[in-house]
Amino acid sequence: MLKSRLFALLLALAPAAAFAAGNVKLQDAPIDLSDRASLQRGAGLFMNYCSACHSLQYMRYSRLADDLGLSHEMVEEFLVKGDAKIGDLMKTGLDKGDGQAWFGKAPPDLSTTARGKIGQEDWIYTFLKSFYVDETRPMGWNNTVLAGASMPNVLWELQGIQRKTEDGFVIQEHERGRLSPAEYERAIVDLTAFLTYVGEPARLKRESMGAWVVLFFAFFTLLAWLLKKEYWRDVH
Numbered sequence: 001m002l003k004s005r006l007f008a009l010l011l012a013l014a015p016a017a018a019f020a021a022g023n024v025k026l027q028d029a030p031i032d033l034s035d036r037a038s039l040q041r042g043a044g045l046f047m048n049y050c051s052a053c054h055s056l057q058y059m060r061y062s063r064l065a066d067d068l069g070l071s072h073e074m075v076e077e078f079l080v081k082g083d084a085k086i087g088d089l090m091k092t093g094l095d096k097g098d099g100q101a102w103f104g105k106a107p108p109d110l111s112t113t114a115r116g117k118i119g120q121e122d123w124i125y126t127f128l129k130s131f132y133v134d135e136t137r138p139m140g141w142n143n144t145v146l147a148g149a150s151m152p153n154v155l156w157e158l159q160g161i162q163r164k165t166e167d168g169f170v171i172q173e174h175e176r177g178r179l180s181p182a183e184y185e186r187a188i189v190d191l192t193a194f195l196t197y198v199g200e201p202a203r204l205k206r207e208s209m210g211a212w213v214v215l216f217f218a219f220f221t222l223l224a225w226l227l228k229k230e231y232w233r234d235v236h
């Protein structure tokens, strides 16, 4: 627990440049793992737009339901795909060989993507926002965070068609997506939060314990101060 707090502190102090991917500066992912609604929306987006290609091989539907405060019935009805059962691991229907053949690279399992590496949630967040049209690529898409990415922008219907210019990204009026820029931003935050949770489910618990740790320290600081006052009273 202490280690993770130290880690968080180090993260906060580390210069932003340390998170740069190639020469793209990663943006801070404004996720909130205590926001259940956000995680639930992220799970829905993941199942609809990502699970056809990506597995979450260490996560069971039942655990997801319990952690996110959803009933097993709801998860079975809305999230479980194919003939999978609520107790199953979240596998993808996509065969690795097919993935390799279709995309030039098998879509990696995403249950550990958000784990461990410093600033990884920032990487996912920035990656998902950095697709742009590139006719020279087999899928017609490229990504500034992962140059030559084999993944197409599967969210283009929501985001619109993003193009790269010298001053950054633009989405032209007639190429807008179904979501407004603010709604799209929220969707990406939700997805990033969900993948961060999946990468380290224990963090949900830990973050809520974090507040107790702070209270605990505050209490002992108060005690120490009272004690000190008590001792010094006799000295003066």
Ligand code: HEC
Pocket: 045, 046, 049, 050, 051, 052, 053, 054, 103, 105, 106, 107, 108, 110, 113, 124, 127, 128, 146, 148, 149, 150, 151, 152, 154, 155, 191
């Ligand atoms: C059509 C198949 C397909 C779909 C759908 C898809 N992806 Fe991917 N994704 C890929 C492929 C292929 C790669 C490997 C890209 C590479 O390394 O060039 C990838 C890579 C990634 C990576 C980088 C993983 C790593 O560790 O390198 C992330 C993160 C990711 N996808 C997230 C998502 C999310 C979130 C969604 C849903 C919004 C999604 N993907 C939907 C095919 C897909």
